[in-house]
Amino acid sequence: MEKNQNNHLQWLMAIVIISGVILGGNLFVSYNWSMAGVHHHDDNDQMAMSMAESRLAFINHRNNIVGNLITQEKYACCLAKPCTYCIEKTPGHGEGAACRCLDDVMNGRHPCGECIGEILEGHGNKYIAKYFATAIAEEVGIDHLKAIKEIIAEKYNISLDEQIYIR
Secondary structure, rough: OHHHHHHHHHHHHOOOOOOOHHOOOOOOOHHHHHHHOOOOOHHHHHHOOOHHHHHHHHHHHHHHHHHHHOOOOOOOOEOOOOHHHHHOOOOOOOOOOOHHHHHHOOOOOOOOHHHHHHHHOEOOOOEEEEEHHHHHHHHHHHHHHHHHHHHHHHHHOOOOOOOOOOO
C-alpha cells in the first residue's frame, strides 16, 4: 500500500512541476509582451498582435527616433531610405544615438554596415553615388576598389570615370 502511495505522490509531484513550468512559461511570455507595449485581449489574441502589428509599431518608433535625431542635427544617412544600424549600434559608430554616414561617405570614410550592404544592393542616395566606392573600399580594402566601382557603376548607372577617389 505504501509503495502505491509513493507512486501516486511521485506522479502528483511530476504533474505539479510540469504545470509550474508551463504556467511559468506563459507568465514569462505575457510579461515580455507587456514589456514590449503589446496589449492583448486573451491568449488567442496574443499571437494575433502578430508580426504585422509589431512591425508597424517598430517602424513608427524607428521613424520617431530618426525624426527627433534629424531635428537635433544628429542624423544624416547616405541611403534613399535611412538606416537604423547607427541608432542601434551607437556608441560603436558615434557618441550617443546618431548617424553620420552621409558625412562619412562624402569624406571617403566607410558608412555603417547596413549602409554598405544597402549601397551595394542599389539603395543608396543616387546623388552621392560617385563617392560610394571609395568609402566602401576604405572598410573592405583598397584592393577591392575596382570591383566596388564596377558594382556602383551597374547599380547607379554611373561610369567608372565619374566615381571619385578620395585620399
